[in-house]
Amino acid sequence: MDLKNFQFTFDCSDFIEPDVCASPASPDPDDTISLSESVLDFPREFGRTYHAYRAGSYAFPNDIPEQERLAFQGPIIKRLFGDRLYFAPLSQSNPPRFILDVATGVGDWAIEMGDMFPTSEVIGTDLSPIQPAMVPPNVKFYVDDSSDEWNFTDKFGYIHTRLTAGCWSNFETEVAKQAFEALEPGGWFESQEVEGVFSCDDGTLDPAGPMCTWLNEMRDAAEIMERPAVLGSILKEVFERVGFVDVQDRIFKIPTNEWPRDERLKEIGRLWGENFSQGLNGFSIQLMNRVFGRSPAEIELQLVKIREELSNPQIHAYMPVFVVWGRKPYVGEQVNTPMTE
Numbered sequence: 026m027d028l029k030n031f032q033f034t035f036d037c038s039d040f041i042e043p044d045v046c047a048s049p050a051s052p053d054p055d056d057t058i059s060l061s062e063s064v065l066d067f068p069r070e071f072g073r074t075y076h077a078y079r080a081g082s083y084a085f086p087n088d089i090p091e092q093e094r095l096a097f098q099g100p101i102i103k104r105l106f107g108d109r110l111y112f113a114p115l116s117q118s119n120p121p122r123f124i125l126d127v128a129t130g131v132g133d134w135a136i137e138m139g140d141m142f143p144t145s146e147v148i149g150t151d152l153s154p155i156q157p158a159m160v161p162p163n164v165k166f167y168v169d170d171s172s173d174e175w176n177f178t179d180k181f182g183y184i185h186t187r188l189t190a191g192c193w194s195n196f197e198t199e200v201a202k203q204a205f206e207a208l209e210p211g212g213w214f215e216s217q218e219v220e221g222v223f224s225c226d227d228g229t230l231d232p233a234g235p236m237c238t239w240l241n242e243m244r245d246a247a248e249i250m251e252r253p254a255v256l257g258s259i260l261k262e263v264f265e266r267v268g269f270v271d272v273q274d275r276i277f278k279i280p281t282n283e284w285p286r287d288e289r290l291k292e293i294g295r296l297w298g299e300n301f302s303q304g305l306n307g308f309s310i311q312l313m314n315r316v317f318g319r320s321p322a323e324i325e326l327q328l329v330k331i332r333e334e335l336s337n338p339q340i341h342a343y344m345p346v347f348v349v350w351g352r353k354p355y356v357g358e359q360v361n362t363p364m365t366e
C-alpha cells in the first residue's frame with residue numbers, strides 16, 4: 026500500500042501563539058437489543074437521565090442537554106481536523122463495504138459517513154438509543170455494549186471510535202482486539218480521542234488551580250470506577266501490540282477558549298470551551314458523588330470556579346487530541362512484530 030501521500034506525525038510541541046489583545050455490519054440480531062425492551066426506561070438521578078441498558082456502567086448522562094452537547098462536539102472536532110472525518114486512507118472509488126462506529130453517541134459521525142460513502146453500510150452501536158430516527162438508508166444504529174463479545178455477521182473494512190475515554194475498563198481487550206478480529210484483512214481501525222488533561226506551553230495555567238485540580242480528581246475517580254480517562258496517549262502502543270500495521274498518528278491541540286491569535290483556532294477554542302462548560306455537570310456529578318461522596322451542591326460550587334478559569338483568555342490551556350489509525354495485515358503478509366524486552 027502506498028502511504029507516501031499521507032501525513033505522518035504532527036508534533037504536539039508546536040506552539041500556538043496566544044492573542045495578546047484578548048480580554049478575559051449488521052450485528053447478530055440475538056446480540057442487540059430491540060427498543061421494545063427496557064432500554065428506553067432511563068434511570069434518573071441528580072436531575073439527569075442515564076442509559077438503561079447495562080445501567081450504571083457509564084457515568085455520563087444521556088438526556089437532551091447531553092445529546093445537544095454531543096451533537097455540538099463532533100463538528101468542533103471535525104473542524105480541528107481540517108474538516109476531516111477520518112485519516113485512514115479509505116478509497117472513494119473502492120470504499121469499505123461495512124463501516125462500524127463504536128459508541129456512536131448521537132450518531133452524527135456515522136450519518137455523515139453514510140452520506141459520504143453511499144455504497145457502504147454504516148453501523149453505529151451505543152448503550153443509549155439516542156440517535157435520530159431519520160437517517161440515510163445505509164446507516165443503522167443498534168443498542169449494544171461494546172465491551173461484550175462482538176458478534177457481527179460481516180467483516181468490516183473500517184472501524185472507528187471517537188471520544189470514548191471513560192467508556193472502557195480496558196480499551197485494548199474490549200475494543201482494539203475485537204476491532205482487529207472484526208476487520209477484514211487490509212481493513213483499517215481508527216481512534217480519535219481527547220486526552221483527559223489540561224496542558225499549557227507558556228505557564229499561564231496554574232497546575233494547582235481549579236481546572237487542573239478538578240481534572241486530576243476526575244482522572245482518579247474514573248480510575249477508581251475502572252473506566253480510565255487516559256486513552257489518547259496509549260493508543261499507538263495498543264494498536265501496535267494488537268497487531269495493526271502501518272500505524273500512524275497525529276496529535277492536535279484543542280484550545281479551551283478563544284485565547285489563540287489564529288482565527289481558526291480562536292473559533293475552535295471558543296466552541297470547545299462552551300461545549301466543555303456545558304458538559305461539566307454531566308461529567309462530574311455521578312463520578313464525584315459516587316467516588317468522593319460530594320453532594321450535588323458541593324460539586325456545582327466547584328464547577329463555578331472551573332468555568333471562571335476555563336473562560337479566561339489569559340489562560341492559554343489546551344487538551345491534546347490523539348488520532349491513531351492502523352491496518353489489519355493481509356493474510357500471509359510479512360509483519361515486523363514490535364521488539365519486546
Ligand SMILES: C[S@@+](CC[C@H](N)C(=O)[O-])C[C@H]1O[C@@H](n2cnc3c(N)ncnc32)[C@H](O)[C@@H]1O
Pocket residue numbers: 076082083095098099127128129130131134150151152153169170171172186187188189192193
Ligand atoms: C462521549 S460520548 C461520544 C460519542 C460519539 N462517539 C462522539 O464522538 O460524539 C461516549 C458514548 O459512548 C457510549 N458508551 C459508553 N460505554 C459504552 C459501551 N460499553 N458500549 C457502547 N457504547 C458505550 C455512551 O453511551 C456515549 O454515547
